[in-house]
Amino acid sequence: MVSNEVPMSKSLNISQLRRRWQILLLQLISTASLIFLMQRMTRLYGTCSDSFVESYGDSLYWCPAYEHTRGLRWFEQETGSLVLPDFLTGLDQTGEMTVAAPLVLCFAITGTWIYALTREESTRKWINIGAAVIFFAWMLLPFLISWIMAMDHPLNHIDNLWGPLLFVFEIVFLGVVFAPVLAGIMGIWGLSRKFLTWTVGYYLTVIGVHAILTFEGITESVDLGLNPLPAQIGEATMMGGLVSPLALDLIEVAILLLLYLESGSAVISHMEYASLLPKDAKRDPDFVRQFDNVVNGHLVHLIGVMSLVALTTAIALEFDDFLISTVGALSGGQWSGQVKESLELQLTYGKVISAGLFLVVVAGMRFVLPWQRVTGIFETALLRFRSSET
Amino acid sequence: MWTRKAAIMFTSGISLILIGMMISNFQLMIVGLSFVSLLAINGWVSGHSELLVERETSATNVYKGDDIVVSLTITNKSYRRTQQLELFDNVPHEMKMRKGINQMRMNLGPGQTAKLRYVVRCPLRGHYTIGPVSIRYRNAFNLFVNETKLDDRSDITVFPQIRDIEEALLRSDVPKMYSGATTLKTPGPGMEFYALREYLPGDSFRSINWKALARTGEMMVNEKTRDAVTDVFVIVDTRDVSRIGTVLKNPLEMGTVAAASVSNYFLKRRDSVSLVTYGSRMDYLPPETGDKQYFKILSGLASVEAKGSMPLQAVTNALSPRMSRGSPVFIISSLEGDGTTLPAIRNLSGKGHEVIVLSPSSIDLERLVSRIPRMSYEVLKLERQNRLTAIAGYGAKVIDWMPDVELSQALLQIKLG
Numbered sequence: 182m183v184s185n186e187v188p189m190s191k192s193l194n195i196s197q198l199r200r201r202w203q204i205l206l207l208q209l210i211s212t213a214s215l216i217f218l219m220q221r222m223t224r225l226y227g228t229c230s231d232s233f234v235e236s237y238g239d240s241l242y243w244c245p246a247y248e249h250t251r252g253l254r255w256f257e258q259e260t261g262s263l264v265l266p267d268f269l270t271g272l273d274q275t276g277e278m279t280v281a282a283p284l285v286l287c288f289a290i291t292g293t294w295i296y297a298l299t300r301e302e303s304t305r306k307w308i309n310i311g312a313a314v315i316f317f318a319w320m321l322l323p324f325l326i327s328w329i330m331a332m333d334h335p336l337n338h339i340d341n342l343w344g345p346l347l348f349v350f351e352i353v354f355l356g357v358v359f360a361p362v363l364a365g366i367m368g369i370w371g372l373s374r375k376f377l378t379w380t381v382g383y384y385l386t387v388i389g390v391h392a393i394l395t396f397e398g399i400t401e402s403v404d405l406g407l408n409p410l411p412a413q414i415g416e417a418t419m420m421g422g423l424v425s426p427l428a429l430d431l432i433e434v435a436i437l438l439l440l441y442l443e444s445g446s447a448v449i450s451h452m453e454y455a456s457l458l459p460k461d462a463k464r465d466p467d468f469v470r471q472f473d474n475v476v477n478g479h480l481v482h483l484i485g486v487m488s489l490v491a492l493t494t495a496i497a498l499e500f501d502d503f504l505i506s507t508v509g510a511l512s513g514g515q516w517s518g519q520v521k522e523s524l525e526l527q528l529t530y531g532k533v534i535s536a537g538l539f540l541v542v543v544a545g546m547r548f549v550l551p552w553q554r555v556t557g558i559f560e561t562a563l564l565r566f567r568s569s570e571t
Numbered sequence: 572m573w574t575r576k577a578a579i580m581f582t583s584g585i586s587l588i589l590i591g592m593m594i595s596n597f598q599l600m601i602v603g604l605s606f607v608s609l610l611a612i613n614g615w616v617s618g619h620s621e622l623l624v625e626r627e628t629s630a631t632n633v634y635k636g637d638d639i640v641v642s643l644t645i646t647n648k649s650y651r652r653t654q655q656l657e658l659f660d661n662v663p664h665e666m667k668m669r670k671g672i673n674q675m676r677m678n679l680g681p682g683q684t685a686k687l688r689y690v691v692r693c694p695l696r697g698h699y700t701i702g703p704v705s706i707r708y709r710n711a712f713n714l715f716v717n718e719t720k721l722d723d724r725s726d727i728t729v730f731p732q733i734r735d736i737e738e739a740l741l742r743s744d745v746p747k748m749y750s751g752a753t754t755l756k757t758p759g760p761g762m763e764f765y766a767l768r769e770y771l772p773g774d775s776f777r778s779i780n781w782k783a784l785a786r787t788g789e790m791m792v793n794e795k796t797r798d799a800v801t802d803v804f805v806i807v808d809t810r811d812v813s814r815i816g817t818v819l820k821n822p823l824e825m826g827t828v829a830a831a832s833v834s835n836y837f838l839k840r841r842d843s844v845s846l847v848t849y850g851s852r853m854d855y856l857p858p859e860t861g862d863k864q865y866f867k868i869l870s871g872l873a874s875v876e877a878k879g880s881m882p883l884q885a886v887t888n889a890l891s892p893r894m895s896r897g898s899p900v901f902i903i904s905s906l907e908g909d910g911t912t913l914p915a916i917r918n919l920s921g922k923g924h925e926v927i928v929l930s931p932s933s934i935d936l937e938r939l940v941s942r943i944p945r946m947s948y949e950v951l952k953l954e955r956q957n958r959l960t961a962i963a964g965y966g967a968k969v970i971d972w973m974p975d976v977e978l979s980q981a982l983l984q985i986k987l988g
């Protein structure tokens with residue numbers, strides 16, 4: 182039926198699509214967003230409060246912050262040694278390099294998982310069974326063997342169970358930081374929407390739990406030593422007075438979260454569509470051309486919309502300043518100066534109300550600006566120019 | 572229209588902003604603001620479905636089991652990009668996709684065109700419509716959806732299959748009854764010479780026999796025989812009971828194939844064929860010959876449905892004054908659930924019609940879908956045999972048509988029987 186088919190390398194077969202630059206770019210954007218998100222989260226939520234640190238003096242301490250080395254070191258001190266070697270947990274490194282080895286481990290686990298996924302059902306079953314048997318053998322066999330071999334001795338073989346138990350705890354300490362990264366990478370490269378949303382849900386939970394645990398009303402009763410975020414957004418000193426350093430960090434977290442979710446979901450959505458197509462449609466030039474159009478359009482949207490969202494959020498946060506300056510210019514500087522200095526405006530209430538107003542204006546712009554028509558005319562002219570050239 | 576994702580994102584955004592306000596946490600507030608901001612910015616991008624869609628089909632009338640190639644050309648005539656559209660050509664569920672697919676995800680630039688090609692198989696007879704074209708605009712982030720329909724439809728008629736029964740009818744007793752049916756030889760439009768007669772005003776000059784004029788000095792014209800030598804009546808049972816069996820194999824489906832094949836055979840021989848279907852009501856197509864009649868018969872058979880319970884005798888009584896004397900009658904019926912079958916056939920035979928009863932075995936068809944205990948099957952089969960024997964006793968030629976037997980093979984039973 183299809184007279185001219187596209188070459189196999191350009192077809193919409195899943196194996197070919199996995200190597201297509203648009204798909205790879207979306208996956209790389211998503212992966213990079215995830216790693217940057219983890220790094221920003223560690224920077225924002227990975228420290229303990231100054232008072233908590235001071236209370237411990239020179240001794241090792243641990244608070245439930247979003248960082249893994251502190252917990253592992255404290256655990257090592259409590260138990261004597263760790264099962265996992267330091268080079269694997271990043272304990273032998275300092276600063277941001279502490280996440281390098283666990284990240285490599287996450288990629289290795291994802292690679293193995295994808296390899297297992299692409300095998301036959303029976304092979305997959307045997308891989309699962311094998312992994313489970315090895316783990317449980319390592320957990321129980323030393324204990325059972327030593328216990329059976331020395332039946333007449335006192336029952337002091339419980340120590341053999343201690344190692345595996347420590348291992349589980351170490352995994353928990355590592356998992357707090359790297360479980361969402363692992364799930365996220367598995368979601369992106371293993372095309373699992375469930376993992377993608379789980380990761381976003383996890384990060385939102387971390388942010389929420391941190392917010393609650395650092396809320397003044399809670400810390401008065403139970404102080405776990407977490408470092409609270411500043412109650413004021415601060416002076417906009419960056420990007421030409423557009424954002425404050427804190428606002429930039431917080432906006433980055435929000436945008437990276439959205440960028441990770443949307444680019445990861447886009448890959449799955451396009452792959453799902455391609456997998457539904459029958460063989461002949463996968464090599465049909467029209468299907469291939471339109472698929473390219475859709476994916477290219479998606480990439481443009483992703484970059485354009487996310488940049489605009491970041492910009493809009495940043496402006497929305499400073500919109501109160503703009504409103505007061507405008508009112509000040511119209512009705513005198515003294516009143517506006519007083520209002521600007523008021524605490525209510527510095528705290529969330531004033532920001533939220535003015536930001537909400539700004540977003541309403543932004544949403545309403547769609548009825549005012551015919552920008553799609555303008556870009557369409559521009560695109561038509563460009564197409565005509567190209568066709569006249571050829 | 573907002574998608575579920577957009578609704579969840581908006582609700583989460585507002586909730587996060589409110590919680591952020593309550594516990595004075597800027598992070599929650601900013602995440603909430605970015606969610607709402609994402610919705611606001613995405614609202615700027617709207618797709619459109621002002622498209623020019625043209626559908627071409629390889630055929631509008633096909634036989635059961637044939638394939639149709641459908642080609643859809645979609646053009647964006649506007650100056651705007653369509654954004655991400657999902658186009659879906661509605662195909663009746665009775666049709667099976669053979670090649671290609673009837674949907675496409677596209678993003679057409681200004682003036683751009685895309686072609687969608689697919690092949691569907693039509694395994695069931697009937698009248699169908701391909702279309703309308705459903706177009707769904709979906710935002711790149713799956714936040715907004717807008718559905719429209721372009722009312723472009725293509726009507727397709729699927730005729731029953733035509734089986735080659737020529738050899739079977741030549742070898743069986745059926746055709747021999749009608750060959751040279753001189754009783755029906757009457758003047759009319761045709762090819763063969765019938766007689767000479769005097770010229771009458773209105774006669775065509777082409778029909779004047781010039782040799783006879785020269786010989787006798789009087790204007791004489793050639794009269795031809797009517798091409799149709801026989802009026803063949805095909806009566807098809809479309810009562811509710813004829814749906815017994817599977818969707819593809821039931822007395823009605825078998826009956827339509829048989830009626831179409833028999834009609835095709837006799838129309839090719841330039842006989843006149845009349846089609847009568849009875850179920851909830853009687854539909855009568857008067858005897859005619861030619862391609863037009865062939866098309867009428869196939870269209871009539873394409874639209875029959877199994878419903879109603881009209882008795883056969885009511886049909887034969889109504890038809891009786893319209894039937895030419897001695898014309899053969901094909902009755903295609905499972906003969907189930909109708910107490911008037913015997914008297915109806917007796918009356919037809921009594922009036923000198925050659926009656927051929929082609930009866931799909933509904934008991935064996937029922938066995939295809941449900942398990943009948945052996946004893947019950949034997950009893951039912953015996954009852955059916957008795958019924959068929961009684962009909963044969965009135966001079967009708969009866970064919971017990973088993974589900975796995977081809978029509979041509981079944982027709983041979985007339986001779987073998």
